[in-house]
Amino acid sequence: MPAAGPLETMSWLFSEAKEGIVMMWPDHYPEQCPPSVAAAVSGKVFRFTNRTNPKPQDFRSFYEISPTKDWGNMACNARGLSVFSTHEDCIAAAEISPALRKKRLSVAELPRGAGVLAETPSNNTQNHKTFWSLMDAETLASFFVHVELTGGTN
Numbered sequence: 001m002p003a004a005g006p007l008e009t010m011s012w013l014f015s016e017a018k019e020g021i022v023m024m025w026p027d028h029y030p031e032q033c034p035p036s037v038a039a040a041v042s043g044k045v046f047r048f049t050n051r052t053n054p055k056p057q058d059f060r061s062f063y064e065i066s067p068t069k070d071w072g073n074m075a076c077n078a079r080g081l082s083v084f085s086t087h088e089d090c091i092a093a094a095e096i097s098p099a100l101r102k103k104r105l106s107v108a109e110l111p112r113g114a115g116v117l118a119e120t121p122s123n124n125t126q127n128h129k130t131f132w133s134l135m136d137a138e139t140l141a142s143f144f145v146h147v148e149l150t151g152g153t154n
Contacts (some may be wrong), residue, residue: 033076038116080130087129
């Protein structure tokens, strides 16, 4: 029997309902997380990573890295991942943030049911979004590939 692919691996995390996808989030998520304004993601998302070849550790949430930390009013966002919707948004964010200029950029074409996305602007980056994934970090990493920050990729 062939090994399960990324979509088969995540299939237990959501089920179809009349209205669309019913998503089941981990028990450690706070109430109302992800927020009701979050929309199902499908299509391109960009993420800054620590390396040219994205690895699972590039797709662990702040909560997964520090589960005992008191995240306060950022508890929900800490369970998601920072992403952008367009290459141009990434360029703009890197121009503002020296920390992002040191990172590498990756892009993925995510399938319907991969998770949800909400706008979470900050003082520095108005186009920032948070992505709450239904995939584990290893599966999610398999969708992402490196892209140059200063090239046409949209």
